[in-house]
Amino acid sequence: xxxxxxxxxxxxxxxxxxxxxxxxxxxxxxxxxxxxxxxxxxxxxxxxxxxxxxxxxxxxxxxxxxxxxxxxxxxxxxxxxxxxxxxxxxxxxxxxxxxxxxxxxxxxxxxxxxxxxxxxxxxxxxxxxxxxxxxxxxxxxxxxxxxxxxxxxxxxxxxxxxxxxxxxxxxxxxxxxxxxxxxxxxxxxxxxxxxxxxxxxxxxxxxxxxxxxxxxxxxxxxxxxxxxxxxxxxxxxxxxxxxxxxxxxxxxxxxxxxxxxxxxxxxxxxxxxxxxxxxxxxxxxxxxxxxxxxxxxxxxx
Amino acid sequence: xxxxxxxxxxxxxxxxxxxxxxxxxxxxxxxxxxxxxxxxxxxxxxxxxxxxxxxxxxxxxxxxxxxxxxxxxxxxxxxxxxxxxxxxxxxxxxxxxxxxxxxxxxxxxxxxxxxxxxxxxxxxxxxxxxxxxxxxxxxxxxxxxxxxxxxxxxxxxxxxxxxxxxxxxxxxxxxxxxxxxxxxxxxxxxxxxxxxxxxxxxxxxxxxxxxxxxxxxxxxxxxxxxxxxxxxxxxxxxxxxxxxxxxxxxxxxxxxxxxxxxxxxxx
Numbered sequence: 001x002x003x004x005x006x007x008x009x010x011x012x013x014x015x016x017x018x019x020x021x022x023x024x025x026x027x028x029x030x031x032x033x034x035x036x037x038x039x040x041x042x043x044x045x046x047x048x049x050x051x052x053x054x055x056x057x058x059x060x061x062x063x064x065x066x067x068x069x070x071x072x073x074x075x076x077x078x079x080x081x082x083x084x085x086x087x088x089x090x091x092x093x094x095x096x097x098x099x100x101x102x103x104x105x106x107x108x109x110x111x112x113x114x115x116x117x118x119x120x121x122x123x124x125x126x127x128x129x130x131x132x133x134x135x136x137x138x139x140x141x142x143x144x145x146x147x148x149x150x151x152x153x154x155x156x157x158x159x160x161x162x163x164x165x166x167x168x169x170x171x172x173x174x175x176x177x178x179x180x181x182x183x184x185x186x187x188x189x190x191x192x193x194x195x196x197x198x199x200x201x202x203x204x205x206x207x208x209x210x211x212x213x214x215x216x217x218x219x220x221x222x223x224x225x226x227x228x229x230x231x232x233x234x235x236x237x238x239x240x241x242x243x244x245x246x247x248x249x250x251x252x253x254x255x256x257x258x259x260x261x262x263x264x265x266x267x268x269x270x271x272x273x274x275x276x277x278x279x280x281x282x283x284x285x286x287x288x289x290x291x292x293x294x295x296x297x298x299x300x301x
Numbered sequence: 302x303x304x305x306x307x308x309x310x311x312x313x314x315x316x317x318x319x320x321x322x323x324x325x326x327x328x329x330x331x332x333x334x335x336x337x338x339x340x341x342x343x344x345x346x347x348x349x350x351x352x353x354x355x356x357x358x359x360x361x362x363x364x365x366x367x368x369x370x371x372x373x374x375x376x377x378x379x380x381x382x383x384x385x386x387x388x389x390x391x392x393x394x395x396x397x398x399x400x401x402x403x404x405x406x407x408x409x410x411x412x413x414x415x416x417x418x419x420x421x422x423x424x425x426x427x428x429x430x431x432x433x434x435x436x437x438x439x440x441x442x443x444x445x446x447x448x449x450x451x452x453x454x455x456x457x458x459x460x461x462x463x464x465x466x467x468x469x470x471x472x473x474x475x476x477x478x479x480x481x482x483x484x485x486x487x488x489x490x491x492x493x494x495x496x497x498x499x500x501x502x503x504x505x506x507x508x509x510x511x512x513x514x515x516x517x518x519x520x521x522x523x524x525x526x527x528x529x530x531x532x533x534x535x536x537x538x539x540x541x542x543x544x545x546x547x548x549x550x551x552x553x554x555x556x557x558x559x560x561x562x563x564x565x566x567x568x
Contacts, residue, residue, distance in 0.1 A: 152416070156409050159398075159419040163406050166395040173354070173393070174462075175380035175410045233399055233446065 001258050007131050011203060013250035014138040016218055017243035018196035020226070021149055022189040023219030024242045029153070030165040030185045035091040035216050036076045039098025040069040040190040042212035044197025046102045049111040049207035058119045062198045069194020072098060073186035081179050103209050110208040111201075118202035134203045141199065145192065146243055150236040158235075161185050193219075217273055222246035224280040252276065303330040303353060303470060303502060308362035310348055310526075322348040324526035325362065332367075332469070335496055335503040335517030339510065339545070344523040346506045350472050353504065355379040366469065380410050384463035385472040386456070390479055393459035396448030400439060400458065403447050404428045407462035431461045435491065453484030457491060464495045471496065473505040477512070489516065510542040520545075524552050 001009075019037060026034035044065040051061035072094055079090035103109065120130075120137055128136070152158045163171040164181040171178055193215070201207040226245025230237055256272055257264050264272065310323040322345050330336055340346050351357045353364065355376030364372045366382050387393045394403050405419040405428075425443060432440040435457050439450075447455060456476060463471060473492065477485035493516060496503050507513050513520050519533035522545075529552045532540060 151418075154418055154420065155416045156405075156419045157416055159402060159406055160409070162398060162402075163395055166397045167392070169387075169392055170395060171406075172356075172376050173380065173385050173387075174406050175377050176406075177375075177377045233444065 001254060004131060005254065005258070007135050009250050009254040010247065011135045011138050012200075013247035014135070014142045014243070015196050015200050015203070016222060016250065017142045017246040018145060018192050018199075019215055019219040020222035020242040020246045021146065021239055022192040022196070023216065024223050024239070025149075025185055025189040025192075027220065027223065028165070029162050030182060032080075032087050032165070032182060032186065033091070034073070034076060034186060034189065035088065036072055036094045036098075036186070036190055037193045037219060038212045038215045039095040039102070040072045040193045040212075041197040041200075041215040042102045042207070042209065043068050043072060043098055043105070044194030045201035045207035045211060046105040046111070046197075046209075047194070048198035049113055049201045050105050050107070052113060052116050052118065052202070053111060058117050058121065058202065062119055062195065062202075065194045065198035066191045069197070070187040070191035072194075073188070073190030074183060076190075077183045077186040081182060099209065102212075106207060106209065109210075110206055113202060113205045113207075119199070120202065138199060138203065141195075142243060145195075146239045147236075149192075150239045153235040153239070157184075214270060214273065217277060218246075218249070221249050221273060221277045221280065224277065225249050228280060228284065249276065302332045302365075302367050303328070303504075304365040305329075305349075305353075306363045306365070308349075308352060308359050308364060310345075310352055310357055311360045314360065322526055323352065323359070326526070326528060328521070328528060330502055330504070332502055333500045334519060335501075336505070337513040337517045337520045338504060338506045338523060339508075339513045339520065340523035340529070341549075345526040346523050347474055348526075349523065350385075350474050350504060350506055353470070354383055354385055354472055380468075382468055383470045383472060384410070384466070384468040385474070386459045386463055386476040388475040388478050390452040390455040390459070393462070394447045394455050397446065399444045399446055400432070400450075401425060401428055401443040403458065404431075404462055404465060408465045410466045410468075427465075431465070432458070434494075435461070451484075453480050453488065456480060456484075456488050460488065460491050460495060464499055464501075467499070469502055471501045471503045473503065475506050475508060478508055492516070510545045514540060514542065514545070522548065522552070 019041065022037060026032045047065040047068045048058070048061045051064055052058050056064075076091045076094045079085045079093060080087045085093070120133060123133055123137060124130070126133070153162060160171065160176045161181045161184065163174070163176060164178045168178050197212070200211070222245035223242050224245070225248055226241035226243070229244065229248075230241040232238060232241070253269065253272055253276075256262065257266060257269070305326050305328045308323050308326040309321070312320040312322055326345075326349060338346050338349065348357060352359050355374060355378070359372065363370055371379060371382075395406070398406075401420055405424060408424060409419065428443060429440040437454055437457065439454065439458065447458070450458070460476070476492075477488050480488060489512065495501070503517065505517065514537070519531070520537060521531045522529045530548060
């Protein structure tokens with residue numbers, strides 16, 4: 001693998017680290033499987049690209065993208081909480097609606113950001129080569145978000161959110177208004193995913209209406225890879241294991257695609273992803289069975 | 302003080318499966334009184350508790366804490382006054398979170414929402430002190446996952462959690478029913494200690510006649526959604542399990558047999 005493609009892999013890995021922590025918030029913290037992210041990732045990219053092309057400051061455009069994502073999350077939560085639509089289905093509805101909205105936001109299936117200013121522009125005068133600058137910038141953003149999120153999950157509000165997902169009845173008995181926590185959690189999660197989309201559009205120079213397909217699987221893969229590597233009760237370790245999981249996942253995919261003797265091409269990516277996530281889900285299951293069998297044998301002897 | 306006025310709860314109103322779980326309960330519990338609630342399955346004991354906690358909305362009647370009408374308040378809002386311990390040891394705590402995090406959640410009851418860190422050294426010290434009362438060695442395992450504890454340990458911690466914030470009312474819903482006799486006795490001990498210390502108004506639902514008479518200062522029996530009888534003072538102190546069973550027979554003149562073994566056995 002060349003240095004250039006290695007740096008590119010790190011960059012994408014960090015960006016999808018944001019997706020991973022967003023997915024961790026919904027799937028693990030709130031126990032709310034949310035597929036909205038496939039739409040909100042693209043929404044973030046589309047909003048940022050369209051606003052930048054309209055002459056808006058890139059930082060403001062990125063902020064708007066985050067709010068757009070948060071609104072999508074709120075919609076999913078509302079469909080689920082107000083009308084009792086199954087969480088998976090509610091998020092699929094939002095995701096489907098977003099596909100059209102994203103096309104409307106962009107006005108066409110894809111937008112290119114070539115000479116336009118981006119969030120990186122203020123740092124270009126520092127004289128760091130662009131390919132390094134992108135990785136450093138993205139890493140700094142993701143690490144800052146990770147630190148903030150770990151702190152948040154240890155605050156009274158964040159802990160109440162964790163209790164909402166872990167044991168809603170107990171949460172309620174301790175005065176936690178659970179619906180409010182679900183709204184807040186989905187908004188935060190999708191806001192982060194939209195931020196990832198906005199950064200992706202600006203570092204890669206385009207937004208495309210289909211770029212969000214499979215975001216949820218990649219996010220989930222990162223969460224699961226991270227969990228199987230680091231098992232901890234510390235929120236800081238858990239949040240960063242999601243980010244690490246995203247990096248490792250990207251590296252694994254990149255290696256698989258670069259190994260000529262296997263003969264994979266980029267169009268095989270989704271199958272590789274599905275197989276990797278499947279393995280990550282299946283292996284712990286076998287490990288438990290194996291342990292149980294060993295324990296049973298030990299007891300008999 | 303808790304005051305129920307003609308409290309009614311009807312499930313599935315208007316349907317064939319309509320169930321009138323509470324049929325006009327009138328009950329006044331003075332501040333600091335410990336009431337035990339008995340009755341057969343379906344008598345409305347748990348419904349009464351859940352209605353006071355706010356999990357179930359009453360279809361008629363009013364509910365007062367002190368002189369405040371709380372009939373329209375949500376369960377979360379009522380937790381300023383009400384703490385509870387469930388029958389299922391798994392229900393009162395989060396298994397995925399640590400002991401100290403669970404206690405921090407309970408500590409936030411009534412004044413929550415801040416973006417301040419939920420845990421600090423001062424709180425950990427407080428939690429350690431509280432846990433050391435249990436003599437279970439949990440004070441040295443603050444960062445262990447709750448899910449690793451046994452049912453009895455979890456229930457004991459739930460009790461401590463219910464008393465971390467000043468509240469006026471403690472609702473215990475058969476909180477020893479899922480425990481072995483020895484652990485149940487330990488948990489009842491801690492219950493009595495906490496209630497005496499915090500001068501709480503307590504409603505304890507129990508299936509054990511023995512427990513109902515041995516704890517608290519007043520016993521009510523629920524039957525078909527109403528308070529069938531109300532024992533306290535001198536009269537209560539002379540009652541034994543046998544007398545309670547006779548009372549049971551009286552309110553069931555059709556000679557319906559007690560089908561619940563647990564009701565007969567004094568654990």
